[in-house]
């Protein structure tokens with residue numbers, strides 16, 4: 001359904017000296033992936049390994065230097081009319097504090113993508129339904145983001161993403177700004193929604209426990225290169241690449257399941 005072939009993206013770094021050549025950072029190098037309907041792919045790697053850049057390329061928020069993203073066989077390129085794509089592929093942001101407009105009532109924030117993407121139906125009823133589906137009261141719609149906790153704001157951001165009834169959610173570290181207890185609750189919510197709605201998911205996380213819980217497959221990035229990919233259970237049980245082993249060794253071991 002969502003495919004990427006040979007994606008590369010590099011950034012020019014500030015010159016160290018006026019004489020030297022400008023250095024280039026290859027953030028993502030020749031990465032390919034394919035996501036089937038309902039499939040959940042975790043993207044892991046240490047900080048700076050290119051996870052966010054890859055996600056931005058998949059969302060057509062950034063243009064690759066090489067390679068192509070396709071959705072249901074149609075090319076997805078930044079700049080064009082992407083309404084058709086945005087209705088089907090939605091993003092859950094990392095930071096629930098920065099992602100909502102502080103001057104907009106929560107109901108209007110959730111309603112906005114419905115209007116922008118011309119989703120048919122009664123938007124007021126839909127907003128109430130969306131807020132309920134993420135465990136918030138209907139009166140949340142008339143309040144402002146600062147009146148909510150971080151976990152509640154992340155629920156609002158999830159409700160906003162679900163509005164257009166997408167087939168795929170792309171999420172960049174969606175739990176990392178939350179404290180432990182709230183993280184577990186929002187994780188359970190995402191798991192429940194993804195199961196119930198049959199959504200496909202691309203989840204970027206440095207937390208392998210989260211990926212183990214939510215994802216069928218995992219892609220390991222190191223310096224922008226996909227060094228390992230496979231079924232989550234296989235990769236975590238018997239990582240082939242030394243880098244994956246090092247990543248796993250760096251996290252507290254989870255009990256065997």
Ligand SMILES: Nc1ncnc2c1ncn2[C@@H]1O[C@H](COP(=O)(O)OP(=O)(O)O)[C@@H](O)[C@H]1O
Nearest residue numbers: 011025027045046047048049050051052053054
């Ligand atoms: N807009 C940018 N300009 C310059 N360098 C960038 C930019 N975005 C990302 N990078 C660099 O690309 C590399 C990968 O970054 P990123 O995709 O954010 O990694 P991750 O999300 O895995 O931490 C890093 O070295 C980062 O500094």
Ligand SMILES: [Mg+2]
Nearest residue numbers: 051052053172
């Ligand atoms: Mg990142």
